[in-house]
Amino acid sequence: MPFLTPDVPPVEPAEFLTRPRQERIRVLATFWSEYGFGTPKMVHTIYIVKLLVLYIGGGVALATLTSDVGGPFDVAQWWDQPIIYQKLVLWTVFVELFGIGGTWGPLAAHFKPMTGGISYWARPGTIRLPPWPGKVPFTAGDDRSPFDVLLYLACLGSLLLGAFSGGSAIDGIPFAMVDPVLMLVPAVLLVLCGLRDKTLFLAARGEQYLPILLVSSAVGPILTxxxxxxxxxxxxxxxxxxxxxxxxxxxxxxxxxxxxxxxxxxxxxxxxxxxxxxxxxxxxxxxxxxxxxxxxxxxxxxxxxxxxxxxxxxxxxxxxxxxxxxxxxxxxxxxxxxxxxxxxxxxxxxxxxxxxxxxxxxxxxxxxxxxxxxxxxxxxxxxxxxxxxxxxxxxxxxxxxRQYAGNWASATWAFQPGAEAKLNQLKKPAKNQIDQLIDGMGYDPDVAEMTMQMTLSWRAMHSQGRGLFSVLQNYLGDEYETYSLREAEFCCNAIIGWNFGDGHLHDDQLIEAIQRRIGFAPGEFVVVWVESQPIHKPTQAYFVMDAALGIVERGTWLVRDCVDAQPWLPDGPVPTTVTWRHPQYHPELRSPEVTA
Incomplete structure (x- = not known):
C-alpha cells in the first residue's frame, strides 16, 4: 500500500552497495529528483496530525481559554487580539525548545526515538556547546551539568507560565496583554541557556522570538x-x-x-x-x-x-x-x-x-x-x-x-569500517541513525545503509555537497571507496539532539568534544567541513579534520565551480585551492605523521 510503504530506488541493495560511490550518488540523486526521500505518506500524516492537533489545536485552545477572548472556535473574537499573538509565540517557543517542533521525527533523522530535545537537554552528562567558552565567565566545558538541566527546565516552565497566565491590564494600553514580567523572564532564561549551550538558543529559534519577547516586556514603561x-x-x-x-x-x-x-x-x-x-x-x-x-x-x-x-x-x-x-x-x-x-x-x-x-x-x-x-x-x-x-x-x-538560502556551513563525516559504532559510546538517548534503522525499526543492514546514503545524494544536489565530496576524494585517495560517509547534520542530531542545517553545531568544537570522550585512532574519523560563503567573496573556505590529529588542511573552492557541476561529479572533483596543510602532512600517507 503506497500509504504505508516507501518509494525505493529500483536496485537490489546488496549489489548497489558494491558500485563506485559516485555512481551510487548519481542513482540516488536521480531517484530523489522524482520521489524525494521516498518517505511513506503515513509519516507525513503523522506530521500533519502533530501540526493540527498538538500545535494549532493545543496552542489556540491554550491561548484563548486562558485569555477571556472567547473559545477556540470564536475566531472573529480573538484573531486580532495581541494577547493571543503573544501566547502563540510563547507556545511556539515552548514546542521548539521541548523538541517537538522543527527537527523532529523521521524527516530529520530522528527515527527511533522521534524526539531529541528534552531527552538530551534534561539529561546531565550529554554534550553541550557553549558559544564563547573562553570569553563568557562560567560557560567553559562541554558536559551538561545538573545546573544546565535546571536552567533549561526553568526556561520551559517560564514559557508555560506566561502562556497559561490571564490577561494583564497595563496603564495606557487599550488591550489586555501578557504581564510584561512574564515575557521578560523567559527571554532572560533563554539567553542564559544559550550562553551555556548555543544549541538551546537556536532550537528555540531565539533569533526570531527573543526580540518579540523583549518588545513585549517593554510595553507600558517604554513602548506604547x-x-x-x-x-x-x-x-x-x-x-x-x-x-x-x-x-x-x-x-x-x-x-x-x-x-x-x-x-x-x-x-x-x-x-x-x-x-x-x-x-x-x-x-x-x-x-x-x-x-x-x-x-x-x-x-x-x-x-x-x-x-x-x-x-x-x-x-x-x-x-x-x-x-x-x-x-x-x-x-x-x-x-x-x-x-x-x-x-x-x-x-x-x-x-x-x-x-x-x-x-x-x-x-x-x-x-x-x-x-x-x-x-x-x-x-x-x-x-x-x-x-x-x-x-x-x-x-x-x-x-x-539565511534560512533556505542554500548557503550553509556543512560537513561530511567519514569513518573507517567499524569506527562509526564507537559514537554509540557517547552519553545520548539515541543510537546512531544506522543503528536506529536496524535495531529500532527492523531494517535489513543493506537497506539501512542505502537509506542513509540517500542523505548523501541530497547533499550532493546542493552546491556545497559537491565541494565536500571533492575534498574527500582528494584527501582519502584510493580509500575514498572504503570509508563509510555520513551526512554530518543527521549525525549531529543523534549526538546533541537537534540540528537545523547549521554546520556550526558540528564543527571542530563538537569533534573535539567527541574525541575527548571516545579517543578515535588516527584515520578512523575524518571530517570535511565548509563555512558559508561570505556575501562579498566568490569562494567558500573548508577544512579537513582528523578527530585524533586535529585540523590537517585548509583551503577554498569557487562556488561557481560547484554550482556548475553535476551532483555525482562526472568530470572529477571540482578544483580546490589548498591554503594550509599541517606541517607534518604527507600526501602519500593521506594523513599527518603521528609523533610522540
Missing part, C-alpha cells in the same frame, strides 16, 4: 501599544527581507528542485520539470530559476516591504494573502528540517499584524511615539544579519537570516 505593533512588524519584515537578500546567490537555484522533489503531494511531472533533463542533467531548469528568484526571492523581498509601507487596504490584503500562501507552500514541501510550526505561526502573524493592525489605521512606521525608536530598532535588528553575511564564521546562519 502602537510602538509594540510597529516593532513586531519590523521584526517579521526583517526576517523576510533578510532571507530574501541571502537568496541572491548562486546556491539558491539548487535548493528549490530537491525541496520540491521531496514534497509528498506534488505531481512527479512537476518535480521533473525543475531539472534540465532527467536523468542526465540534474541542474536547475528555467522553471526552477523562476520559482527561486521570482516567486521566491523577489516575492519575499517586495511583498514584505509593501506590507510595511502600504496604506492601501486592498493592496495590504493582497500582500497578506501572498505571504500566507508563501508559508503554506513551504509547509507542504515538508523540508528536511520540518519547520512546520514556524511557517504556520508566520502565516498567522502576517494576518494579525498587517490586517489586524493596518498601517492606514495608525500602525505604520511613521506612528512610533518617539523619533529615535525607528533607527534604534532597525540597527538592533540588522546587526547580526549584516555581520553574519560578512563574517559567517562569527554568526550562525539562523541569526544571519
Amino acid at each position: 501599544f502602537t510602538d509594540f505593533i510597529v516593532a513586531a512588524k519590523l521584526i517579521i519584515v526583517l526576517v523576510w527581507v533578510g532571507a530574501a537578500i541571502s537568496k541572491m546567490n548562486a546556491h539558491f537555484e539548487n535548493v528549490v528542485p530537491p525541496m520540491v522533489s521531496n514534497a509528498p503531494f506534488t505531481p512527479r511531472a512537476l518535480k521533473r520539470a525543475h531539472y534540465r533533463s532527467l536523468p542526465d542533467d540534474l541542474k536547475p531548469s528555467r522553471l526552477a530559476w523562476f520559482m527561486a528568484h521570482v516567486l521566491g526571492t523577489t516575492a519575499e523581498l517586495v511583498v514584505p516591504l509593501v506590507l510595511l509601507f502600504s496604506t492601501s487596504w486592498p493592496i495590504t490584503l493582497l500582500a497578506v494573502g501572498a505571504m500566507v500562501l508563501f508559508h503554506l507552500f513551504i509547509t507542504q514541501t515538508f523540508p528536511l528540517a520540518v519547520p512546520l510550526e514556524w511557517n504556520i505561526l508566520f502565516a498567522y502573524i502576517s494576518v494579525f499584524l498587517f490586517a489586524g493592525h493596518f498601517a492606514g489605521d495608525g500602525y505604520g512606521i511613521g506612528d512610533l511615539s518617539e523619533p529615535w525608536m525607528l533607527p534604534v530598532l532597525v540597527a538592533a535588528l540588522v546587526f547580526f544579519p549584516v555581520l553574519g553575511n560578512l563574517r559567517p564564521d562569527l554568526v550562525s546562519f539562523l541569526p544571519s537570516m
Whole structure:
C-alpha cells in the first residue's frame, strides 16, 4: 500500500552497495529528483496530525481559554487580539525548545526515538556547546551539568507560565496583554541557556522570538501599544527581507528542485520539470530559476516591504494573502528540517499584524511615539544579519537570516569500517541513525545503509555537497571507496539532539568534544567541513579534520565551480585551492605523521 510503504530506488541493495560511490550518488540523486526521500505518506500524516492537533489545536485552545477572548472556535473574537499573538509565540517557543517542533521525527533523522530535545537537554552528562567558552565567565566545558538541566527546565516552565497566565491590564494600553514580567523572564532564561549551550538558543529559534519577547516586556514603561505593533512588524519584515537578500546567490537555484522533489503531494511531472533533463542533467531548469528568484526571492523581498509601507487596504490584503500562501507552500514541501510550526505561526502573524493592525489605521512606521525608536530598532535588528553575511564564521546562519538560502556551513563525516559504532559510546538517548534503522525499526543492514546514503545524494544536489565530496576524494585517495560517509547534520542530531542545517553545531568544537570522550585512532574519523560563503567573496573556505590529529588542511573552492557541476561529479572533483596543510602532512600517507 503506497500509504504505508516507501518509494525505493529500483536496485537490489546488496549489489548497489558494491558500485563506485559516485555512481551510487548519481542513482540516488536521480531517484530523489522524482520521489524525494521516498518517505511513506503515513509519516507525513503523522506530521500533519502533530501540526493540527498538538500545535494549532493545543496552542489556540491554550491561548484563548486562558485569555477571556472567547473559545477556540470564536475566531472573529480573538484573531486580532495581541494577547493571543503573544501566547502563540510563547507556545511556539515552548514546542521548539521541548523538541517537538522543527527537527523532529523521521524527516530529520530522528527515527527511533522521534524526539531529541528534552531527552538530551534534561539529561546531565550529554554534550553541550557553549558559544564563547573562553570569553563568557562560567560557560567553559562541554558536559551538561545538573545546573544546565535546571536552567533549561526553568526556561520551559517560564514559557508555560506566561502562556497559561490571564490577561494583564497595563496603564495606557487599550488591550489586555501578557504581564510584561512574564515575557521578560523567559527571554532572560533563554539567553542564559544559550550562553551555556548555543544549541538551546537556536532550537528555540531565539533569533526570531527573543526580540518579540523583549518588545513585549517593554510595553507600558517604554513602548506604547502602537510602538509594540510597529516593532513586531519590523521584526517579521526583517526576517523576510533578510532571507530574501541571502537568496541572491548562486546556491539558491539548487535548493528549490530537491525541496520540491521531496514534497509528498506534488505531481512527479512537476518535480521533473525543475531539472534540465532527467536523468542526465540534474541542474536547475528555467522553471526552477523562476520559482527561486521570482516567486521566491523577489516575492519575499517586495511583498514584505509593501506590507510595511502600504496604506492601501486592498493592496495590504493582497500582500497578506501572498505571504500566507508563501508559508503554506513551504509547509507542504515538508523540508528536511520540518519547520512546520514556524511557517504556520508566520502565516498567522502576517494576518494579525498587517490586517489586524493596518498601517492606514495608525500602525505604520511613521506612528512610533518617539523619533529615535525607528533607527534604534532597525540597527538592533540588522546587526547580526549584516555581520553574519560578512563574517559567517562569527554568526550562525539562523541569526544571519539565511534560512533556505542554500548557503550553509556543512560537513561530511567519514569513518573507517567499524569506527562509526564507537559514537554509540557517547552519553545520548539515541543510537546512531544506522543503528536506529536496524535495531529500532527492523531494517535489513543493506537497506539501512542505502537509506542513509540517500542523505548523501541530497547533499550532493546542493552546491556545497559537491565541494565536500571533492575534498574527500582528494584527501582519502584510493580509500575514498572504503570509508563509510555520513551526512554530518543527521549525525549531529543523534549526538546533541537537534540540528537545523547549521554546520556550526558540528564543527571542530563538537569533534573535539567527541574525541575527548571516545579517543578515535588516527584515520578512523575524518571530517570535511565548509563555512558559508561570505556575501562579498566568490569562494567558500573548508577544512579537513582528523578527530585524533586535529585540523590537517585548509583551503577554498569557487562556488561557481560547484554550482556548475553535476551532483555525482562526472568530470572529477571540482578544483580546490589548498591554503594550509599541517606541517607534518604527507600526501602519500593521506594523513599527518603521528609523533610522540
